[in-house]
Amino acid sequence: MEAGEAPAATVTLAVGASMFDGRFGLAGRRPRYLRPMPAFPHDVLDAAQCHGDLLLQVCAETPERVRAVVDGIAAAGGGALRQRWRLDGFRPENGVTASGVATSRNLLGFRDGAGNPDPADRMLMDRLVWADAGEPGWAAGGTYAVVRSIRLATRLWDRDAVPEQEAVFGRRRADGAPLGRSREDEPLRLRRRSRRATRACAPAPVAKSPRSSSTTSTVSRWSATG
Numbered sequence: 768m769e770a771g772e773a774p775a776a777t778v779t780l781a782v783g784a785s786m787f788d789g790r791f792g793l794a795g796r797r798p799r800y801l802r803p804m805p806a807f808p809h810d811v812l813d814a815a816q817c818h819g820d821l822l823l824q825v826c827a828e829t830p831e832r833v834r835a836v837v838d839g840i841a842a843a844g845g846g847a848l849r850q851r852w853r854l855d856g857f858r859p860e861n862g863v864t865a866s867g868v869a870t871s872r873n874l875l876g877f878r879d880g881a882g883n884p885d886p887a888d889r890m891l892m893d894r895l896v897w898a899d900a901g902e903p904g905w906a907a908g909g910t911y912a913v914v915r916s917i918r919l920a921t922r923l924w925d926r927d928a929v930p931e932q933e934a935v936f937g938r939r940r941a942d943g944a945p946l947g948r949s950r951e952d953e954p955l956r957l958r959r960r961s962r963r964a965t966r967a968c969a970p971a972p973v974a975k976s977p978r979s980s981s982t983t984s985t986v987s988r989w990s991a992t993g
Contacts, residue, residue, distance in 0.1 A: 776827035776836045781912045786820045798898065798906045804915065819851040822912060823987050830855070837987065853987040854916055874919050877936055881943040881951050 787797035803818055823840065827833045833855075841848065858871055873879050884891050893899070896910050924932065929940055938944060943951035 776825055776832055778826075778836065778840075779822075779824040779912075781822040781824075783818055783820050783822060785818060796903045796905065798903065798909075798911070799901045800911060804913065816852045816916070821848070822914065825987075850987055874921055875924055875932070875936075877932075877938065877940055878943040878951070881938060882955070 782801075784797070784801050784803045787793045787801070806812055823837070825833050825836050825840075827836065841850065863870060871879055884895055886892060898909050898911065899907050902909075933939055933946060937946055937955060938951075939946065945951075945953055945955045947956060948954075
């Protein structure tokens with residue numbers, strides 16, 4: 768694409784473990800911990816929807832912008848790339864509080880990222896997120912991406928009373944604070960047990976949410992044909 772043609776978007780590129788299988792002479796440059804995503808218990812996997820050589824995440828404010836960028840990348844790749852699978856998504860807001868905490872909620876009604884490490888803590892990010900020691904030079908300063916497609920049984924979930932939902936998450940739905948605590952940033956009491964029994968949601972067909980979104984995205988895996 769010519770400069771200025773692509774709409775405003777953020778594109779994240781990652782390489783899959785299969786890129787280092789010997790086809791391209793890259794076996795000796797494989798990142799230290801890179802490996803295919805293993806199957807988890809009770810997974811229902813479709814081989815055609817798993818893995819790939821390259822991962823592209825494209826984010827923009829509208830689906831039209833996302834599609835334009837993806838189409839442009841596909842055109843630029845010519846016959847060297849073949850799309851293996853694609854997953855479209857959205858985020859229903861993109862705001863943060865004064866302290867930098869995300870205000871968006873997931874489709875189950877709870878605030879996203881309540882237990883995430885603080886991205887402003889550089890030492891913590893260096894220890895938990897950014898790759899460095901033991902990695903090939905080209906990967907230093909990068910990170911690892913883990914992508915799993917998880918179906919949410921929203922229709923079944925919405926039938927549960929709020930106290931039952933909070934018992935599953937271990938947090939209050941209103942403000943994200945751990946049960947028995949007053950603030951969202953207080954630590955969870957993982958060893959404390961409640962007399963109230965909890966149950967997990969059983970798998971069910973995905974229900975589309977009526978919530979609006981201001982950010983849309985697509986994640987796709989591509990295979991190199993060369």
